[in-house]
Amino acid sequence: SEDRYRILFDSGPHPTFVLRRADRVVLDWNAAAERTLGWTRGDVLERAVDGLGLCEMGCQFAARLMSIAPILSSDVVETTLHARDGRLVEVEVQGLEMMLGDTPAVLVMLRDVTAQRAAERSEQESAARFQAFFNHAGIAVQLLTVDGTITHANPACREMLGYAAEELIGQSMWRLLCLEGDASIPDACAELVTAARETVTLETQFRHKDLSLVWGQVTLAVVPHGDERRLMVMLQDATERKRMEQELIRQAFEDNLTGLANRALFRDRLHHALDRRARTRTDVAVLLLDL
Numbered sequence: 001s002e003d004r005y006r007i008l009f010d011s012g013p014h015p016t017f018v019l020r021r022a023d024r025v026v027l028d029w030n031a032a033a034e035r036t037l038g039w040t041r042g043d044v045l046e047r048a049v050d051g052l053g054l055c056e057m058g059c060q061f062a063a064r065l066m067s068i069a070p071i072l073s074s075d076v077v078e079t080t081l082h083a084r085d086g087r088l089v090e091v092e093v094q095g096l097e098m099m100l101g102d103t104p105a106v107l108v109m110l111r112d113v114t115a116q117r118a119a120e121r122s123e124q125e126s127a128a129r130f131q132a133f134f135n136h137a138g139i140a141v142q143l144l145t146v147d148g149t150i151t152h153a154n155p156a157c158r159e160m161l162g163y164a165a166e167e168l169i170g171q172s173m174w175r176l177l178c179l180e181g182d183a184s185i186p187d188a189c190a191e192l193v194t195a196a197r198e199t200v201t202l203e204t205q206f207r208h209k210d211l212s213l214v215w216g217q218v219t220l221a222v223v224p225h226g227d228e229r230r231l232m233v234m235l236q237d238a239t240e241r242k243r244m245e246q247e248l249i250r251q252a253f254e255d256n257l258t259g260l261a262n263r264a265l266f267r268d269r270l271h272h273a274l275d276r277r278a279r280t281r282t283d284v285a286v287l288l289l290d291l
Contacts, residue, residue, distance in 0.1 A: 021104040024049050038084030054081045061093045071095040090114045140235040148173045162209030178205035215242040
């Protein structure tokens with residue numbers, strides 16, 4: 001009945017309007033269409049929808065309205081409409097041919113997908129930025145499952161570890177660690193997975209493909225990957241820095257000519273020995289040898 005039609009039409013959650021099929025004049029316009037497009041029912045009744053400037057040039061649905069081909073309810077078109085205030089509204093449009101009394105008409109239903117498409121574009125842009133960083137980073141980057149299996153590895157891994165990305169994928173990250181039983185990285189990953197920490201930075205040694213030892217500064221974090229979570233591991237080669245640190249320690253505590261401990265190291269060791277003597281009440285002996 002007319003009453004039921006009016007209730008359903010006016011209270012519908014989606015923008016809906018009715019056009020006369022012959023000239024696309026607006027015959028009805030619901031409240032949701034007012035909210036989404038900015039035109040009130042009084043503004044648009046008996047006006048041709050073409051004059052509202054809703055559609056962009058080349059709009060597929062507008063072309064269908066102007067053609068004599070039947071409009072099927074199964075045909076859903078996505079397009080961008082212009083609201084009265086100039087906003088662009090991305091919508092899915094569905095039409096249904098009907099009779100309004102004796103007048104052939106088209107019932108047009110819109111589903112506003114503006115927010116959904118914006119979120120999708122933002123996600124795609126974020127994924128593109130991450131991929132660009134991943135591929136071109138100057139440090140080795142890997143993505144792991146929560147159990148440590150490598151799912152992605154960037155080209156810089158070859159420079160640091162000697163393995164091509166294809167060789168690493170599917171392998172356990174733990175197998176690259178130098179010391180068997182080294183639990184520093186697995187323990188850090190467990191803390192990240194349980195949300196005990198957001199990021200972890202540590203240093204440990206890795207075994208290069210040529211069996212040499214590589215010091216790495218490791219930063220781990222949890223990152224989203226589709227519907228799952230992954231562990232992102234960033235490895236920075238610290239081998240040269242470690243070598244320089246060891247060289248500075250050697251220069252500070254060893255005699256350059258003989259390689260023997262110098263006075264600074266002697267005082268340091270004597271200080272520790274005296275502290276231990278005070279705690280354990282043991283004797284300390286000091287010998288002086290003439291070279």
